[in-house]
Amino acid sequence: MEKIKLEIAKIVGTPGSSSWAQIHTFTPEEKEKLNLRGELLAVIGLRSVEAGMETVALGREILSRLHEEYFGNLEGGALPRLKSSLEKIHEEWPEVEIVSGVLFSSTKAESLGARVLYLAILGKGRVVVKRDNLLNQVLKGSAEDKIETASGLVYPGDIFLLGTESFFEIVSPGVLRASLNLSEPQAMVEAIAPLVLSRTDLNQAAAVINLLVKEKEEEIAFEETEKLPEGEAPAGKISIKDRFANLGQKIFLSKFRPRFGQIRLGKKEPSFYVKNEKEKGNRLIFSVAVILIILFLSSLFLGFNKRKQAEKENRIREYYSRAEILYNQAKEAVDLDNEAAVNYLKEAEGLLAEAKKIKPGQFEDLDHLFQEINNLAVKAGREKDLGELPVFFDLQLIVPEAKADGIALLPEKIAALNKEKNSVYFVDLEKKSTITVTDEKLKSSEVIFSSAKEVFVLTAQGLWQIDYENKKVNSVFGSDQDLQNIIGGATFAGNFYFLDQERKNIWQYGKTETGFSGPKRWAAEDAFEGKSLISFAVDGSIWVFSDKGIEKFIRGQSDNFSLKGIKPEKIAGFNLFFSGETNNYLYFVNSSEKKVLLFSKDGQLKAQYLWQGKLDQPRFLAVSAEDKKVYFGQDNLIFTFPVASLE
Template identity: 25%
Template sequence: MSYSAFESAPVINGRSHDFWCQNLITKNILATVASFGSNSLLQGKGFLDALQEWETNLPLTLRQFKNGLLNLSSKFPEINCTIVLFLDKEVLLGVLGQGAIFIKRDKKSGWLMQKEGVILGKLKNHDRLLLFSGDWWKKLPKLYLISALTNSDIYDGAQDLLLNLHRQDLNTTASGLLVKISNNQNTAIKLSKFKSIRKLPQKIFSKIKLLYKPKIALLGFLLIALVVAIILGIYKNFQNQSQAKFSDKLNQISHAVSEGTNLIDLNPIRARELLAQAVADLKQEAQTKHTKEESKVIEDNLTKAIDGYERALNKFTITPEIFFDFNLVKQGAHAAGWFNFEDNLWITDKVNHLIYILNITKKSAKIFSGDEKLSQSISAVGTSQENYVLIDSIYQIGNDGKLKEVILKDEKWGNIVNMYFYGGNLYLLDTLNNQIWKYIRTETGFSEIRNYLTQDTQVDLASATKLAINGSVWVSGGTQMFKFAQGVKELWQIQGLPESLGDKLLIFTSDNVKNVYILDKLQNRIIQTDKDGAYLSQYAWKEKYEITDFMVSESLGKILLLVGDKIYSIEIK
């Protein structure tokens, strides 16, 4: 959808010499800003001026948005800001400093963000958002938030939120925005209250029938009855306390299950966190002794939590389909590996001593070069203007397909297993020397050999097989994956992956995709994460394919697998 229509209402309470707040509303930007400290006014106004400049140069990707906020944070360290950027069909949401975003969609509601960070997603007609800057939202019950978002008039909803703030005697400063997407008629939300399973303690009435008239017998009987009553009372009190404690805990878990289920489509990462914790808590609770009714409640909630968690994992079982057959270009073709630039693939065929170029958009291929030397080719790379192949040395491939040696084999080379072309420069992966060699483009050709990895970067690349570059340099192979920035190793790992990785791993990413994709050959699957490593989804297949390489075109919505003389495709969901 296009985000051309939205309404907003301010939620502002109290300004002082050390607190300043303001909301920014433009065609593409919604932001609520709060600043604390003696310099709050200057900080706040300076921040708003800088933020308004975004209107003419709006961040279009998650990385640009994150870097933009980090840049603002370095200039205005006292600022808290929660911001929404409306792109063509998506929105960027961000929290700088302290802040949060609460959403209501149809009959579902929950937190999208509760800490500093950025996310990318889509909003729908009738969605309502509460943007908070600062931490004052932590003092409000969730019921107040839902009530404000349910009000048919967003301005009345904003006032109700402030009134509830005062009703709780919360003498606090507040800065926020209530936002309604589109101007269509709202649908009121009906709260589904949890049914309490706590049983009220029943009063115990006991009738004592005297059997003995003697005073001694009567006193003894009364004494025994008193002791029994005390024991029963202590037991009943203990039982009631246990039931109350169980009810409170189960209500908290049930709330987490409900919130996690509601967030599956809105924020699957947060949904998985909530549901995974709920599953662990319920399994632990199931190990303790409970009544039959309590055990049934635990079992029902556990089933819901597991079902929700499985849905939030976005696991798809698919059957790859044939995308292209190289036998249409050369009978008996055998593709060994490839390199992609934009919509083109450079494919090496050692068996037939050939290099093919395939345009994946048009599904058209041709033989680009043929030479006996290509039987020993390692990698072919190229762009629309220049092409290179790594054999014993590095050769440039002319438009006529002929090879010209441009970089002689260097004495520093060990075992070169892959070559990559990025930004006009050539990168060689050397598994013997645990190094990535770099050749920089010059006016006359290429520079002398240089180390890409710094001297302090010690890493074992013995099992590495593949390079990928998107500004950072990624190396994969065996059970290892590495990420480097300016020659220094960065900590990168998949967060939230339900099963551990297997062997024969390959990574794909580039400037043309916004995510990272990992081929796990051992377990017949491809895992999708964002650039920071947060798990998003995975695609698995039952058949066994001898996959030599893979790539992703998010513009086509396809994952392509290279298998012998064919390319198979998987639709990205």
């Protein structure tokens, strides 16, 4: 019988005067504690410790407190208890970082040959799992001191690593992947340790590598029988070897001795002779022996082949079961944590692909689960890697040192504002021909935006319409109010709206018979209090994007809108936003991660895009609903990529 055991190897940075790291592993000897609390793994890091405090002593105190909080009370579930333990430690020691895991046995998991793993992270550490040559991040800590948790099954052969933020700063994904491909945890540690120990500026780097392996139980030894000398059979018995030798000798003599005995010198013998009955019997015995040997070898071959097929089918079933569990976990997570759901689905697809390699062909169950995973991946907004985005246009082809300080779209053209040169450049989307409109009226420009047919520029003196056909700048309205620090403009139903970052407000200029009234405060005075405004869009409702996330306002009041499939704190890390009256989607861009998310206006995640290359800090975003393309502005370059039809 086989048991599952855990092989552990540790990497810890050298303690410093103000930082420290340690790894704590504990398996309770009491059966009740083991059943209710499992085996504890914890990676602990301390940084920015106050002067005069002994880091090692403080670290030991934290370890003791963790142990007391987690194992001291056996009421309630293990994962909630682990989370509450980290929360209490954070209240007392805000500078501590903990990446923790608990390993359990359960009847269901054991039936699948697996163990249950609970995870909880305080700080910015991570947990990665290597399974079947696939290395995936399964949990990442939060930047806002929130306890992140996860759970799942781990199988023999899985390697899971718990590490602090500093560890992952030092060890690149490529080095980590190569090291985890080594055969034993200790060898993995020896490959990584020199990198960690060489960084004395990151003393709080630490990680624990865990490998699940099957361990055979000791088998009962039976007393061996006395060995006989080679070739010697037991007394009174004839060995199989001797039986075949005697049989061959008899056959040879019975077949060939009569012939040799008939040869006589100088005398011609008859050309035929009659075989006797004894010779016929010997020949029959030989034939039967050969047939029996052939049947025996055939049965061995068929049995071996059947056993191999059974092993393959068992492996396929194991891969299928694990993939099905991941698929079910993804279904539960898709509306709560899209990133986790996508990771589950990727891992499940990898397992099914490995299963198909074992025995190529059509498998109804595998194919059905593949289809279910694909359908759920579409709902989860499967990531699409765009590679390096092409440059649509270089503004310096028009004017040396030209750059984009904002972009806006018309059905057939893209407009780029250049504040320093008091100019707007129009580029034809198909022919890439250009028109430049330059005017002193555009001095002190704030923002550029567009309606379905016109482009507008807001300056400190008022709003201007840019007539590119006649190369004119026409006044829409002047303003006595200081319109500086405006970060966005939009128009809807003849009215104009401006997002004011400094005064935390949206100003409305309403259409009248004689011109425009305003400015009028559109939102309540405290609507955006405590928020750093980023961008907005108007389509009847007003969408406001800030460092706290996206909000939908109707008649000046928040509509309690929320995005599905992504945590609010994650979308708050994005820095560009776009939508509008003619666009059915909300677009969010995270420049540092080079990622674009598309949501429908009811909050459903529809697509995710990743890009590579030199577009690393896009400053402006616009989307053409007509040709379904996204445009980025960065310095003098405009980049683009098409989005798939999602209707």
